[in-house]
Amino acid sequence: MDHYDVIIIGGSYAGLSAAMALGRSRRNTLIIDAGDPCNSSTPRSHNFLTQDGVAPGEIATIAKAQVINYPTIDWHSGHALELTGEKGLFRMTTDQGRALTSRRVILATGLRDLLPEIPGFAECWGKTVIHCPYCHGYEFSDQATGILAPADQALEMVKLISNWTSDLRLFLMGDKVLDHQERDSIIEKGVRIISQPIVEVGHAKGALKHLVLADNSQEPMKALYARLPTEQKADFISPMGLAIQPSGHLEVDLFGNTSVEGIYAVGDCAHLMRSVATAVYTGNIAGAMINKELAEEDF
Ligand SMILES: Cc1cc2nc3c(=O)[nH]c(=O)nc-3n(C[C@H](O)[C@H](O)[C@H](O)COP(=O)(O)OP(=O)(O)OC[C@H]3O[C@@H](n4cnc5c(N)ncnc54)[C@H](O)[C@@H]3O)c2cc1C
Numbered sequence: 394m395d396h397y398d399v400i401i402i403g404g405s406y407a408g409l410s411a412a413m414a415l416g417r418s419r420r421n422t423l424i425i426d427a428g429d430p431c432n433s434s435t436p437r438s439h440n441f442l443t444q445d446g447v448a449p450g451e452i453a454t455i456a457k458a459q460v461i462n463y464p465t466i467d468w469h470s471g472h473a474l475e476l477t478g479e480k481g482l483f484r485m486t487t488d489q490g491r492a493l494t495s496r497r498v499i500l501a502t503g504l505r506d507l508l509p510e511i512p513g514f515a516e517c518w519g520k521t522v523i524h525c526p527y528c529h530g531y532e533f534s535d536q537a538t539g540i541l542a543p544a545d546q547a548l549e550m551v552k553l554i555s556n557w558t559s560d561l562r563l564f565l566m567g568d569k570v571l572d573h574q575e576r577d578s579i580i581e582k583g584v585r586i587i588s589q590p591i592v593e594v595g596h597a598k599g600a601l602k603h604l605v606l607a608d609n610s611q612e613p614m615k616a617l618y619a620r621l622p623t624e625q626k627a628d629f630i631s632p633m634g635l636a637i638q639p640s641g642h643l644e645v646d647l648f649g650n651t652s653v654e655g656i657y658a659v660g661d662c663a664h665l666m667r668s669v670a671t672a673v674y675t676g677n678i679a680g681a682m683i684n685k686e687l688a689e690e691d692f
Contacts, residue, residue, distance in 0.1 A: 397423045399683055400485060400495040402473045402627065405430040407660025407672035408501030409456045414680025416463030420687065423467045423495070424460075425487060429626075431503050431661065432669075435519035440527050441669040452669065476629040480655025497683050500643065500651070500658040501676060502627035504667075509566075509621075513594030521601035522594065522617045525667065529616075530557040536615035538562075539604060541591070544569035546620050551579050554618055562587055562612065564604075566620075587612065625662060640665055649679030657683065 399415055401408045404426025415422040430453065432438060438449040461468050472488040476498065483498045506524070508515055514522060523529040534557050541564045542550045548571075551563060562585040565571065571579070571586070579586060589606035594617070596602055603611040623641060630637075636644040636652035642663050649657040657679040660672035 395423070395491070395493050397421045397467075397493065397495040398687060399423075399497045399499060400425065400473075400483070400493060401499040401501055402476075402485075403499075403501030403503060403660070403662075404428075404457065404468065405453060405501065405503060405660070405672070406456065406669050407503075407662075407676040408499065409453070409460050410673040410676030411499050411501060411657075411659055411680035411683075412460045412466055412676075413456075413463075414677050415684060416460060416466040418680070418684035419465050420684055421465050421467075423469060423493065425469045425471060425473045425485075427472045428470060431506060432519060434515075435529070438669060439529065439531070441673075444669075449669075473627070473629070476633055479653075483655065496655070496687065498656045499649070499676075499679055499683070500627060500630070500656065500662055501660050501672075502625070502630075503661045504623040504641075505626045507622045507624060511591055511594055513596050514619075517594050517596050517599050517601050517617070518619075520599035521596065521615065522619055524619060524621065526554055526557055526618065527668065530554070533616040534558060536560065537613060539564055539612065539614050539617040540620075541566055541617055542620040543567040544571045547571060548575040548579060550618065550620060551582065551584055555582065555584075559583065561585075562614075564591060564617075627662070630662075647678070648682040649675055650682075 398420040399422045401411055401424045404424040412422055412424050432449045437446050439445050444452050473485050475486045478484045483495050485493050537560045538558050539562050540550045544565050564587050589608050591604045592607050593605035603613045605611055638644050643658040644652055645658050645663045649659050651658050659675040659679045661667050664671050
């Protein structure tokens with residue numbers, strides 16, 4: 394049985410950032426990572442200082458090289474399957490049959506985007522079908538753009554995206570309907586509301602050309618913002634009884650403490666503001682806080 398001060402599950406930006414703080418604090422730390430970050434389909438990551446426009450894998454590769462250079466950091470490629478125990482002694486197993494224990498656990502396991510089964514959608518995801526204007530909006534400034542959103546988020550999205558382009562049309566998804574006042578204010582701004590469902594995303598190697606609608610008509614456009622549902626990637630979250638926010642994110646305090654003592658959560662799995670910067674920031678805080686806790690415990 395391998396024993397660590399801290400085991401971090403998820404070795405992308407959030408997990409690596411926590412590991413950097415822990416490695417520099419000389420804490421024996423293991424990172425377990427399945428190697429499947431949510432942004433792998435996007436060719437360029439934006440809005441993170443010093444790395445604007447860099448491929449997401451390149452940012453993670455540099456970060457990993459710097460983190461595992463600290464002698465107290467171990468790396469395990471694989472899936473963490475089970476998590477049990479309590480503060481001071483957590484137990485976990487991996488898909489390769491490793492049994493591990495640790496005093497603290499950090500979840501940096503991220504989210505899974507639930508893509509609709511529309512032909513062409515997955516091929517464009519992260520390239521021209523995008524989730525966030527701060528990450529990719531600038532590249533589509535003043536271009537013909539669609540918004541695919543549930544009715545209760547539609548007006549908020551239209552207001553936000555109007556800052557990048559006024560050439561907008563709105564596609565509603567789900568069962569909810571637009572409130573009359575909201576509908577009127579969207580139309581007043583010159584945004585067309587299209588009720589026909591999207592049946593295909595026409596593209597060339599991920600570059601969006603047009604959307605094909607149920608009546609077989611086509612809407613030419615360069616980008617589509619999609620507010621997709623997400624789910625937690627890690628399966629052991631509900632068996633551990635961790636409290637979840639209404640949005641589906643793990644409940645955490647400012648330092649990353651979850652509702653279960655000794656378990657921290659950082660990055661996408663716990664934060665609505667989804668970005669590399671948030672992942673790095675929240676990981677960094679949790680790493681430092683755990684070190685402080687252990688230092689006080691051991692003094
Ligand atoms: C398509 C797309 C494009 C994006 N573009 C940008 C951008 O341009 N700029 C920006 O700032 N942000 C961007 N984001 C957001 C950004 O990618 C995320 O906020 C960031 O990746 C979150 O980091 P994370 O470490 O929390 O999670 P992730 O990066 O998703 O990593 C989670 C890691 O945990 C691992 N994992 C999960 N479960 C287990 C388990 N049981 N055992 C072991 N490992 C596990 C996964 O394999 C993965 O490696 C984008 C997101 C998407 C979806």
